[in-house]
Amino acid sequence: MTAMPATTVGQDVHFITxxxxxxxxxxxxxxxxxxxxxxxxxxxEIVFFQVAPGTVLGFFEASRFAQDLGSDDRPPVSxxxxxxxxxxxxxxxxVVAAMVAGGGTVRVAxxxxxxxxxxxxxxxxxxxxxxxxxxxxxxxxxxxxxxSLDGP
Amino acid sequence: MTAMPATTVGQDVHFITxxxxxxxxxxxxxxxxxxxxxxxxxxxEIVFFQVAPGTVLGFFEASRFAQDLGSDDRPPVSxxxxxxxxxxxxxxxxVVAAMVAGGGTVRVAxxxxxxxxxxxxxxxxxxxxxxxxxxxxxxxxxxxxxxSLDGP
Numbered sequence: 001m002t003a004m005p006a007t008t009v010g011q012d013v014h015f016i017t018x019x020x021x022x023x024x025x026x027x028x029x030x031x032x033x034x035x036x037x038x039x040x041x042x043x044x045e046i047v048f049f050q051v052a053p054g055t056v057l058g059f060f061e062a063s064r065f066a067q068d069l070g071s072d073d074r075p076p077v078s079x080x081x082x083x084x085x086x087x088x089x090x091x092x093x094x095v096v097a098a099m100v101a102g103g104g105t106v107r108v109a110x111x112x113x114x115x116x117x118x119x120x121x122x123x124x125x126x127x128x129x130x131x132x133x134x135x136x137x138x139x140x141x142x143x144x145x146x147x148s149l150d151g152p
Numbered sequence: 153m154t155a156m157p158a159t160t161v162g163q164d165v166h167f168i169t170x171x172x173x174x175x176x177x178x179x180x181x182x183x184x185x186x187x188x189x190x191x192x193x194x195x196x197e198i199v200f201f202q203v204a205p206g207t208v209l210g211f212f213e214a215s216r217f218a219q220d221l222g223s224d225d226r227p228p229v230s231x232x233x234x235x236x237x238x239x240x241x242x243x244x245x246x247v248v249a250a251m252v253a254g255g256g257t258v259r260v261a262x263x264x265x266x267x268x269x270x271x272x273x274x275x276x277x278x279x280x281x282x283x284x285x286x287x288x289x290x291x292x293x294x295x296x297x298x299x300s301l302d303g304p
Binding site: 008009010011012013014015016017018019033034035036037039040045046048049050051052053054055056057062064065067068069070075076077078079080081082083084085086095098099107108113114115122128130132139141144145146147149 | 160161162163164165166167168169170171186187188189191192197198200201202203204205206207208209214216217219220221222227228229230231232233234235236237238247250251259260265266267274280282284291293296297298299301
């Protein structure tokens with residue numbers, strides 16, 4: 001390891017991008033099932049959704065995803081989850097129902113989580129992207145967008 | 153597929169969480185290398201960083217990650233990238249240097265990307281999380297946080 005450079009890196013994620021084997025199933029899930037509006041949708045290539053101020057979630061056709069990384073394999077999605085928090089326990093079940101209607105698969109039904117004091121469910125999207133849907137009583141976002149994990 | 157429920161799901165990602173085999177290496181990379189401030193850091197369990205208004209990136213010790221999903225395996229990270237955009241091409245190289253100093257591995261040196269009109273590099277963090285560092289001339293975020301991919 002060399003000496004730390006003077007440059008520091010802005011603490012921002014601008015894109016989260018998944019290798020997507022079935023782009024049409026992703027479209028059905030996110031637009032039809034969840035009711036989301038694409039930021040950009042390119043046939044046979046990619047669909048983008050804005051998911052936070054300044055942050056975009058992308059589903060990138062798997063062979064192009066691989067090509068962009070200089071590889072030939074079409075990797076499965078593994079070792080990552082996305083989470084969506086809701087205001088109460090009933091809303092966890094409502095979101096799970098919407099995900100199932102859109103083509104998702106319930107992996108863990110709504111229940112107490114092992115970590116973090118959450119009530120949650122785990123649902124896979126049609127391409128194996130794992131979503132946690134959670135009610136976390138400590139989750140709080142102030143008007144400037146700053147997150148707190150133990151309330152206001 | 154059943155009828156679409158009346159519920160739609162807020163278009164928000166609140167957590168992005170990676171299975172992390174070496175949590176100390178993740179700490180060195182993100183705090184020492186990139187200069188980021190943790191939102192919460194729990195020894196042997198997880199380190200969180202806020203990366204957008206209302207959105208948190210988490211590195212979760214791999215066996216606990218698996219347990220939280222009701223599994224025993226410690227999955228490798230695959231099929232996902234995060235991207236960080238910067239204002240010009242030189243800044244791509246600066247961020248890559250910071251990532252290497254923090255323990256990252258260059259997978260694609262700074263060059264023209266195959267997609268999206270970007271100049272980019274690809275760097276893996278010490279746990280295999282793939283970062284794209286990019287200068288994208290079309291990337292624009294308005295004062296309300298709305299993203300445009302073709303400028304203001």
